[in-house]
Every structure is written in C-alpha cells, then in structure tokens.
Amino acid sequence: MPCPPRPALQNLPVSATKRATTHTLVRESVMKISSRLGLLLGCLILALPSCDPGDDPAVSANGETQRPRDEWGIPLDAPVSEESRKQVGLLIQQFRPLDATLTSDHHDRWIEDQRARIDRVIARGEDAGNAALHAYTDAAEEPYLVRRALLWTGGLAAPESARELLHNLFITYGSPISDRTEAALVLSLTSPHLFFSDAKPILERTKVKRQTMPDDEFLVRGWVNACRETGESPVPMLAQVATNMRLDPTARWKAVKLMREFPLETIGQRALESCLVESNGDGYLRRMSAQSLRDLLPSESACALFAEVARREADVNFRAFLLDMMQTNCRGLLLDAEGLIQEPNSPPDLTGSKNDR
Numbered sequence: 241m242p243c244p245p246r247p248a249l250q251n252l253p254v255s256a257t258k259r260a261t262t263h264t265l266v267r268e269s270v271m272k273i274s275s276r277l278g279l280l281l282g283c284l285i286l287a288l289p290s291c292d293p294g295d296d297p298a299v300s301a302n303g304e305t306q307r308p309r310d311e312w313g314i315p316l317d318a319p320v321s322e323e324s325r326k327q328v329g330l331l332i333q334q335f336r337p338l339d340a341t342l343t344s345d346h347h348d349r350w351i352e353d354q355r356a357r358i359d360r361v362i363a364r365g366e367d368a369g370n371a372a373l374h375a376y377t378d379a380a381e382e383p384y385l386v387r388r389a390l391l392w393t394g395g396l397a398a399p400e401s402a403r404e405l406l407h408n409l410f411i412t413y414g415s416p417i418s419d420r421t422e423a424a425l426v427l428s429l430t431s432p433h434l435f436f437s438d439a440k441p442i443l444e445r446t447k448v449k450r451q452t453m454p455d456d457e458f459l460v461r462g463w464v465n466a467c468r469e470t471g472e473s474p475v476p477m478l479a480q481v482a483t484n485m486r487l488d489p490t491a492r493w494k495a496v497k498l499m500r501e502f503p504l505e506t507i508g509q510r511a512l513e514s515c516l517v518e519s520n521g522d523g524y525l526r527r528m529s530a531q532s533l534r535d536l537l538p539s540e541s542a543c544a545l546f547a548e549v550a551r552r553e554a555d556v557n558f559r560a561f562l563l564d565m566m567q568t569n570c571r572g573l574l575l576d577a578e579g580l581i582q583e584p585n586s587p588p589d590l591t592g593s594k595n596d597r
Contacts, residue, residue, distance in 0.1 A: 369397025
C-alpha cells in the first residue's frame with residue numbers, strides 16, 4: 241500500500257496573544273521537518289507493508305492530527321482575518337515566476353507590481369503579517385521569491401510574532417540557505433539586539449567556519465542594518481571584519497567599502513591602513529581600502545599616505561593604481577619614479593625609469 245502524504249502539523253489550540261502566535265509559527269516550521277524525517281524512516285525501516293496508521297486521512301503517520309489549511313497554506317483556525325488571507329494570497333500569486341518569454345516591459349511592470357503589493361500587505365499591519373508567517377510555514381514547495389516575500393512581509397508587519405521563527409531559521413541547519421539568509425537580514429531590522437548576539441561570534445571567529453551558516457557578507461550587511469536601527473556605530477565590527485583573514489573575502493570587501501559611509505574613527509582608519517599594505521595578494525581589498533581612505537581622510541593626509549605606500553610598493557600594478565589615484569585626487573601633488581612627492585608643475589614620470597640629468 242502506498243505511503244500517505246507527508247503529515248501536517250498537530251492542530252494546536254491558538255491563542256490570540258503574540259506569544260501563542262509566535263510559538264505556533266515556530267512549531268509549524270520545526271515539526272514540518274521532523275515529521276518528514278519520521279515518515280521517511282517509518283516507510284523504510286523493516287520494509288513494512290504499509291505506512292498508513294489508519295483509515296482516517298486527518299491523522300498523520302505519527303498519530304498527530306493534521307491541521308487543515310486554505311489554498312495559500314494558512315491554517316484554517318489561524319486567528320487572521322479573511323481580508324488578510326486574501327491579500328497574502330495575492331502576494332503569493334504576484335511573486336510566482338512570470339512567463340520568461342514575455343517582453344521586458346511586462347517584467348518591469350511585474351517588478352513594480354511586486355513592490356506595490358508587498359507594501360500594501362505590510363501596511364495592513366500585524367494581522368496580515370501573521371497571515372504571511374503562517375503561509376511561510378507551508379511554503380516549502382513555493383519558489384524562492386515567494387518565500388522571501390512572505391518572510392519580509394511577516395517580519396516587517398509582525399516583528400514580535402516573527403522573532404522566534406526568524407531566529408530559528410537563522411541559526412538552525414535544515415532550511416534552504418537562501419531562506420536562512422533572508423531571515424537573518426529581516427531579523428537585523430526587526431530584532432537588532434538578538435541579531436547582534438547571533439552574528440557576533442560568527443564575525444569574530446578566529447578559526448575556519450565549520451557549520452553551515454549564511455555567508456559572512458550578508459551578516460556584515462545585517463550588522464550595519466542593526467546598528468542603524470539602534471544608533472550604534474558599526475565601524476568597530478567593520479574594522480575587525482576587514483582585518484580578519486578567516487572570513488570570506490567578500491565579507492572583507494563589503495566591510496572595507498561600507499566604512500566609507502560612516503564618520504572616520506581611529507579604529508577604522510587603522511584597519512584600512514592595514515588592509516592597504518596587506519601582502520596576501522588580495523589586490524581588490526587593497527584597492528577598496530585606498531578608495532575608502534581617499535573618501536575619509538583629508539586630501540593632504542591621504543596623499544601623504546599613498547606616497548609613503550607607493551615608495552615601498554613591490555607590486556607594479558598596485559603602484560600604478562596609487563599613482564593614478566594621486567593624479568586624480570591630490571590636487572597636483574604627484575609621485576616621481578621613486579615615489580617622492582613632486583611640485584605641482586613637475587610632470588610625473590610613469591615609465592619607472594629615473595630622469596637623466
């Protein structure tokens with residue numbers, strides 16, 4: 241006899257309080273994974289002739305009562321309004337893939353309509369946010385864009401209800417890494433202090449990452465989001481990320497570039513100077529560091545620093561990059577072949593050979 245469809249969740253009593261809504265959402269997400277694994281093992285171990293626990297279709301393989309849902313995956317007994325169900329259904333439809341053969345104007349309008357739709361649902365407030373979160377717990381077969389829209393809508397419209405679900409997605413292995421990444425970014429905006437506690441040990445690690453987590457680059461972005469929400473300076477963490485060779489290169493690039501968006505701090509300047517002279521072969525990191533220092537330092541200080549680095553630079557290409565930056569940004573202060581600052585009227589010698597006199 242064929243195995244029954246994957247079991248749904250236990251029909252738990254739902255409270256109108258935020259705490260009950262939160263625990264219901266988390267239970268839906270966690271129990272969905274464990275139910276799938278339990279059913280699979282139950283169907284395979286000892287080659288049992290049947291996995292059907294009975295004739296009642298409302299009972300799962302492990303004896304739990306299924307939770308009936310509407311066509312959008314929202315439990316029928318979830319305490320959300322019919323209008324919110326309708327709006328979340330329209331959101332899901334809007335984010336499903338468009339026919340790839342349509343012309344670009346159709347795709348442009350599709351993207352504009354997506355933005356308008358998600359804003360409209362978020363504007364409905366907590367009720368619509370809870371409906372989106374409930375729909376997410378049954379959206380495993382939906383495209384990534386749909387799951388992403390549901391997470392952002394639910395997180396922004398109902399941050400209290402979403403907190404535990406987003407937190408568990410972020411730190412727990414099992415869900416698609418794309419969903420875990422989006423959950424981390426939403427959490428950084430809606431529960432910044434919780435995000436800080438989760439992301440800090442990952443970004444400050446001194447060993448190679450051994451567990452599957454969202455890429456460091458996105459945690460750096462989330463850290464900046466959280467700092468903007470709390471009013472704290474992200475520069476100390478950005479400086480630490482920029483100089484931490486254990487982190488992904490893309491995270492270090494992101495940290496170096498983001499530092500130029502905030503007021504100059506001593507710790508940030510020292511980190512950028514360290515990256516500027518780093519000898520590990522990451523030319524892109526060094527170039528981004530030079531550009532951030534150009535934007536943050538007074539012109540005279542930046543030019544003096546670039547001249548000093550160029551004087552000792554062994555990489556011909558990077559030295560040429562510094563020379564070009566000075567010609568463009570140092571108001572006539574140029575380097576000669578030995579890396580010395582010339583007078584404004586003296587043309588630069590970019591050939592690398594000394595002038596014969």
